[in-house]
Amino acid sequence: MNSQVEMRSVYAETLVELGQEDERIVLLEADLMRAHSTQCFRERFPERSINVGVAEANMVGIASGLSATGKKPFATTFACFAARRAYDQFFVSANYSRLNVNLVGTTPGITAELNGGTHMALEDVSLMRAIPHLVVFEPSDPVCLRRLVRRAASHEGCTYMRLHLGPTDELYDPTEDFEFGESKVLHSGRDVALIATGVVMVREALEAAELLSSRGLSATVVDMHTIKPIDRNRIIEVAASCGAIVTCENHQIVGGLGSAVAEVLGEEMPTPMARVGVNGEFGEVGPVNYLRERFGVTAAAICERAQEVVERKGR
């Protein structure tokens, strides 16, 4: 399972398949069709492909109106624009109106790379978590992506998906199924649980588990693909079995996965924990490998924080 496939192609292909099965599926783009490789949907279903140009707020409003007529829109743009620019539109026209709009935010966090800090959505999960009833998720591999896009299409209510666009390997068997709110355990251990989300950080967590193993510590790795509704049971389960937790996100440590996990632990099972993510800084330009080091979202950083929380156990 180590051949690479472009997540953007998987997204586009899945939409085409869905479009063939269900004529209610509609794609909306804001002049980023070429970035998302969704031209294949337009070629197949030109009437159901709506490009609004550089007008994200309008796009989300149109998606809401389409939903009001029974359509199932997927509105796609960079995560920074989806979450920040069109937030009120998504909040009022889509979510508050109880419609079924699927908003897709691409190039999340540091994967915005050479587009730089203005385009680096490091707070989108934080914004989206606060919207009542919204499902917020971030697929970690092509299998997960295919399944969860399908779940989004049949979900009653709005969804927000962070979509990594670039090439990635498969972590899961192609027959693996996924449900919103049901995380996956990719590796089992006893000493610490690494709870991660997204293409970049799930892989960093897996690498961190190997580093920890070479230091005599065994780590559980959880793919928390759905940040909302968060898998409370899994968090409690790994808190009980490991006694220490490190969260790993391509996002500010405020308001996203780390905060969501801390909320559960604080209420249900206080457990030593640490949050790995961007710590209160704006994004900046650079290739992903540079940015991982720059913002400390690496396997080495996860490993170090894991060792710290393990030491705090039992104090």
Add this chain to the structure above:
Amino acid sequence: MLDEDARSSLIAKSAQIRAMTLDAIGFLGVGHVGGCLSLVEVLTLLYYRHMHVDPKDPCLRTRDRLVLSKGHAGPTLYSILADRGYFPKEWLHTLNKGGTSLPSHCDCNLTPGIDMTTGSLGQGLSCGIGIALGNRLDGLDSLVYVILGDGECNEGQVWEAAQAAAHYRLNHLIAFTDYNNLQIDGYTHEIMSIEDITAKWVSFGWFVQRCNGHDFQQMDLAVKRAKNERVRPSMIVLDTIKGKGVASAEGQVTSHYMKLDYDSALQAIAQCSGGATDANE
């Protein structure tokens, strides 16, 4: 051309709707008096003469829809919906009370007959476009009406939507601008001028008309022409008076959101029975 019976009937109905709106706001004691009253005639025209709707089937797929993008004018629309039988008239006295089905700003999940939730200005036209596109995908001839405020046209999203509607040749989309010259902080030309509003919509590729927003004859003709338009979305700019029908509110900045106790509302109702007629003489 409206015949005399039809015109008189609309005038009488608009007087009734104006009274019901004042009654609802007055019973609460406060509300968006100005912007509610400026829309009485156009909403009356649409719901009693033009729109294909069924109060017994508010979710009828083939219905014409209306997006009240200036959602704070909800009370006027509620009066019409109540009168048309979407819900009991008694609901009008629950306006903005805790647990109500009639909030200030239109909510499609709370109120039968409301087609879209609005209230955050600038969003409704985009939603109307989405509805029109959805109808087109389903091969329907249904019309989509959108009502904008003039102050609302400050919002950039309105112009994103204006571009898109023309680009997608949404000739089943008919929008109105309630051009009552006032926004919360003052006259529109003082706060943020939207002139030349008519030329703006023309340059965005719309079929644009302008008329007196309290004159049924003029408005009816404009709507008929809009319905006959085969290519472009339509914009009908309505010259209106904010607070129309209540002497103390007409043209007043403070009428956007003002206290109105029930006694004053009843007095205003008694005085404004002729409020709709002067434009129609």
